[in-house]
Amino acid sequence: MPVKEFKLPDVGEGVAEGELVTWLVAPGDRVEEDQPVAEVETDKALVEVPSSYDGTVEELFVEEGDIVPVGDVIISFRVGEDGEGGEATAEADADSAEADADATESAADADTESASEPGTEPEPETPSGRTFAPPSARRLARELGVDIAAVDGSGPGDRISEADVRAHAEGGDGGSDTADSGSDEAPAPTPTDVGSGGRKSAVKKRGDDGATGSAATTAPAPDAPEPAGRETTLATPATRKVARELGVEVDDVPTDETRDGEAFVTGEAVRAYAEALESGESPEPEATEATEAPEAPEAPEAPEAAVVDADASAPEPGSVDASSSAGSTDETVPYRGVRRTIGKQMERSKFTAPHVTHHDTAEVDALVEAREELKPRAEEEGVKLTYMPFVMKAIVAGLKEYPSLNSELREDDEEIVLKGDYNLGVAVATDAGLMVPVVESVDEKGLFELAAEVRDLASRARERKLKPAEMKGGTFSITNFGAIGGEYATPIINYPETAILGLGAIEERPVARDGEVVAAPTLPLSLSIDHRVIDGAVAAEFANTVIEHLEHPLLLLSH
Structure with missing residues (x-):
């Protein structure tokens, strides 16, 4: 059967390279056209790469963690000629089944003796042939330590679902990984029509040394620690x-x-x-x-725990992992992917737009009360109501009154574009770096709808499931460093936008009222503007409008 080589496609708009994060298949696996075979991280998102062929995985040319230019061969498939590949595969499977039957017959006595010994159990057989499972089911199988090939699928064509994987794991069959996925004694591959052209394979071909290249898992010691068993x-x-x-x-x-x-x-x-x-x-x-650190006193919630400072481009201590050279405590971290994109974006913004940051504080007693009153109703509709939707609505009110903050400066054309849409980007911290998903048409959505959408986007951002299109088209950005701790900052504008609003933590702070100092919940605001487009006085007036709507939330009903 001929071998078809598959090159890394352009997985995004103008993406030149990507990091191959995870292989979803191994040599010997049967795949269908459009079935995802790998997860690739680009400077924009984590995407799944689908196969262009129906066939059997022959060879993997790239290791997980490698940076691969678009157009390089990453995998090869054995496919049938003139549509007869299915028949050829069926014959091969039949021959393999016969060989397996003979081997099983000859080893029956040994298996019986082994099974009768105390403390020993026969290993489950791995079904041969195709394994149809979506990436989510394969990912869950890896997380639960389940051999996907051993799971019985309940869907059409024996397709495996996440429920099938969980049922298999709960049944006690998924507690240990199969050490060799290629132990079915598959025949060595036949000579191919298209060779590897001198490329070094990252994984052995199907049949080499009777293995597929997957690593064996070492059995834990008798007194091994209990696993944490988290879901996320x-x-x-x-x-x-x-x-x-x-x-x-x-x-x-x-x-x-x-x-x-x-x-x-x-x-x-x-x-x-x-x-x-x-x-x-x-x-x-x-x-x-x-x-x-000692526990901090309980305080009102920050607007949205999912979001952080948009200029948080440096990795936090302990959040990176790299090999240290002998005798040195220094660590090296690859500067690529999302992290490199963040750095270049921040550099371009900071050195292109002259930043000015305006600080102010809103006294939000009424906002806290309004949210508390609406929370039970939101919970009835399955929505977790945070302060973020209120802030977003207040921002839209300010942008409508001062449209220069909802703009873009096109230097080449020497013009300022005042945007007619109100698409707010919300900065989200992920383990791969900062992402800014965009909530479109905020002016047309209600508080509950905004709360649900922000939560969904933040969750999918952390899971690297955002589409590139969901991080484009923003006209104004919000960053909530108060979710981690802090009052004021100087956030960097999400260029080519012209303004960004940073939110501190909502906490009780001393305020002067009627000649007395009292404790009241306040929300610190940090507004950064592009001073080429926006004057300081306009920025202050915009902030006053936002504060007015936060301090009197009934005004939000007019928007």
């Missing part, structure tokens, strides 16, 4: 790579560190957990500033 864990791509190399699930690694309310795991924690598995000793979670 944040970690950098480098940390996930270390976990794959050590055969560790990041969801099982103990940690006290968090990011945006989710557990965050570092490379050191992964290594410590792997060593503990081998030794049988329970590892202690890494101590962090967050765990050592």
